[in-house]
Amino acid sequence: MRNAQQLLAGLSAGRWDAAFASLYGCAGRSAADCRARYARLVEGFTAAFGGGEREFAFYSAPGRTELGGNHTDHQHGRVLAASVDLDVIALAAPNGTDTVRVLSEGFKMDVVDLARLAPVEEEANHSASLIRGVCAAFAEKGWPVRGFDAYTTSAVLKGSGLSSSAAFEVLIGNIANHLFAGGAETPVTIAQIGQYAENVFFGKPSGLLDQMASSVGGVVAMDFADPAAPVVRPLSLDLAGQGYALCIVDTGADHADLTGEYAAIPAEMKAVAAALGGQVLRDVPKEAFYKALPALRKKLGDRALLRAFHFYADDERAALQAEALAAGEFGRYLRLVTESGQSSFDYLQNVFCRTKPAEEQPVALALALAGTLLAGRGAYRVHGGGFAGTIQAYVPLGFVPAFKAGMEALLGEGMCHVVSIRPVGGVHLAESD
Template sequence: MTFQQVFGYEPAVRYSAPGRVNLIGEHTDYNDGYVLPFAIDRRTTSDIAPREDRVIRVASSFDPEGGPVSLSLDDLDPARMDGWSAYVFGIAWALREQAGADLSERTGFDVFIDSDVPVGAGLSSSAAIECGVALAFTDLWELGLDRKTLARVGQYSENHAVGAPTGIMDQSASLLGEQDAVVFLDCRTLDTAVVDLALEANGLEVLVVDTRVEHAHATGGYKARRDSCEKGAQVLGVPALRDVAVDDLPRAQELLDDETFRRVRHIVTEDQRVLDTVRTLREQGPRAIGELLLASHASMRDDFEISVPELDLAVETAMANGAVGARMTGGGFGGAAIALVDREARDRIAAAVTAAFAAAGYHEPNVFTVHAAQGARRDA
């Protein structure tokens, strides 16, 4: 399925935006903390053509029988948005509501979405749609908004139009990513720094193990963790868990029930692990971050309780077969794990993980490598 097949003519422009892998820093984003994601060489494309009326029509390769879905710019409202098309319509709505764009004199678009970012794997296929569309609409409507503003637009859309209570990390990575580098993001100030990964120079690759256990952020597990974090911050009297130091954890344990304390402990220690990873990358390089990745996984498994047996098996098997480090990545309750591996060991480790899943009676995982890539862009 293509734009031409759906709409009967050729698109005017193509934009694309990448999915992302979070190297470390999970669930810290909505706690005003630190994250360290990178854009990946799996992208979502948006073929677009302007219309003469005020209608946006959207179609996609992953909904081939649904046909285009239409919504007028005069009717932009989350109550009128449903399913995957909300990721497109929501951006137009958020540009108006969050960024203050005047859409009263704008015309609409025909939009066709295609993607090779795996859905449900924790690689942020949703942000890839949002960021490509946000950049396209901003350019074509000549709104003059910068990429940090577009990251906020994408988050606002996902929170309020889609209904997923996510932070700003995914959109920031998809918009600000650079080749062979990670984006060090302070989620409170939105200050960013690009930090060299230098994987190629060190003979390393990132192996992704998509467990094929699908998750959905709009459902209960993610929201429950966020609610626990907000409860912990309220009891501790801080604006967000970003403001709790590792040294404050003994006091937190006295004040909080066990479950809430463990949720808080993950966030506080994960923030510190992000800072430690940035320092280690800068001072020692990527081969020195393995223990930090493992500690992050253990914290997500035991304190935040968002791992699943398939993710644990992927991490354990990768490490047993020589990975430098490994952890689950993404929101949890399924999705993917990542392993930092020597290039020459990649195929052996991938085969070992696949064999371990078969022996455990799990679905066969989708195992592939990703490379840190450029963020959202106009392609044609």
Template sequence: MTGGAVTGFEDAYGYAPEGVWSAPGRVNLIGEYTDVNEGHVLPVALPQRTRVAAAARTDGVLRLRSRDVPGPAGLPLDGLAPGRVTGWAAYPAGVAWALREAGLPVGGADVYVESDVPAGAGLSSSAALEVATALALTELHGAAPCDRPALARLAQRAENAFVGVPCGVMDQTASACCVPGHALHLDTRGPALRQVPFDLAAHGLRLLVVDTRVRHALADGAYAARRAGCEAAARALGVRALRDVPYGELEAALGALADPALRPLVRHVVTEDERVRDVVALLAAGEPRKAGPLLTAGHASLRDDFAVSCPELDLAVAVANGAGALGARMTGAGFGGSALALVEEGGAEAVGAAVTAAFAAAGHRPPRVFAAVASGGARREFPGDGGGEVGVRGEEEPAGPP
């Protein structure tokens, strides 16, 4: 795949890149909508990655091309501002803007992007693009090294302030900071990171991801609405964020809310935070099988209290559990995207086949089912030839369309 990124860059720009940087997508094992409430999450990096082949420019122009989306974009860095770039290019452009806003000496670049992280599947393809771009730009221009959590926060700022998506910091942190064979326990308030052993194969288990290949139109607006509802509930309860509501005091907190529409939001966040802590404890104790019911409980909470599931996700979860999964749930923001199922290794094929057959019977598109193996975070894959000025482009080369 690295060679494909190099070749794609050469085909796009006519010279060799200085390097290739990559970052993974992620699947969130448990902890949905808790990161936007300063709570706990437990993501796992996927083997699927986004690769950014790049070379520095000296003229302050960012040129962006993608294997999957036609048409180049040439953007003067001095003109970057929220709302001025749309489409996929807004993500890498937003990263350049956020790095420069933070005072990092990031200049222009020629960038070529390719990815095998499924887009729109709730597996953080946007965060993978942001983190890979951030790593590429900072290394190309010799910016003072950012620690990985700080790099993730800058990538999140790009998505929040530049792209306009009010996401939490989980996706970018997972893409930047995960290590192979582990899940990342992230307390988003700190942020505090803990690598938790997640070698399912050693326990005879697999984690299946079911990409439903659907995305319902209300997803983005519903995400913002749920976040706003959680913030309103926190204000009504007099706490900084819903993570500050103790699990043992949940019923009292629900009774104190005058607006009944806020109660299910609070119930989900507080119980989901507790589920994350419980799953972390089980993994640390070497008992991943016991986590299955907690995954299923998390799905019920997302479906019934947070109301962000959809028929395709509910079908995937129900059929997986019926076919022998130890537990299953939707993952990501909902209204489409992906579900996951914790399964015995010997039963993985049967679970996948059952879900695929159920989708066909319901008239849905065939899902994409694959096993998730806990993988590593962002890295430089291709070091370049070390040729100093080789590959650096300046004003002598056309900057491309604005």
């Protein structure tokens, strides 16, 4: 038990510097900068919830970048992903009640009564539903979940394509795991809990890629053939050593009312699978799909089939990307990245929004400019969910300033983010003596 002043004194004394080095050393952030950022958490918590002695603890969960397997996870496919150095952080402490209060900087406070651990219709698509869903999952596992207070701040900007929602879910999962489960839940089960909260309570039918990348950390190849027991393979990727930087470019488009666009992809893929006796496309051999194409077209139309074509190719491609990284064949890896991006554009069709005016095509325009600027160097692709989000580019180190300037001249200042791969996933930050 300690008060806020003792917590601040511990930060100044460097008691979390070792943890900061493991989380942010890849991005070259100084201990002083990290201390100042976490000190603002203490100040925000005190302003929101008052002083007094509490069982305080710091937590961090990173954003993620999808490296391979675009929209393959929800079909129990293979993916390649990595955590990044941009994270959401929290200071949390039990409050002795059955109410969870979470104040995220810049937003209204979420208040969740733990007496009700079922989905609340009016919370759908709001962060309170994620908190309730995570707590419900821990309670269902038998953990004695009680109320806590948390103040959070995020460098994973909403709409940045780095999955701020998954990072938030993993953050709440780590808080609950530390406070009520004694750290017994693994990064994999915390990711599954986050997906459950997003699917059942938030109302978005996402796969497991985002939560797994944020929770596990580093570069990971994942196979979701059995979603209850995914196969996770850590890999190494030293982009700077290869002479490249990873850029995530925000197209600046409006993300409102896109749940239907996202949901249509798994729905159409599952419709193809169902017509062939499976639940998801991973259940159906691709040869059976090709053989049934004429009948499937009559029943489901063209777009569902095109999206299935993408799944089968990108599922295999994600595994090939992992093999290329393991073998140190970075040039081959980049070629596969380019192929994935082309497949997403041509077959998956998550670049254009039917719900937006035809003249608005920001993702396609950003891809066109990225290809022109890179002129055959590196690679680029649509990133994550697509539609109105971000693109990803592998840019030669010496060309980063020119690439960033070119993209931001079109899209606006601050829209091109250079990210580093973080070796650590969601964590409770441990102190050192």
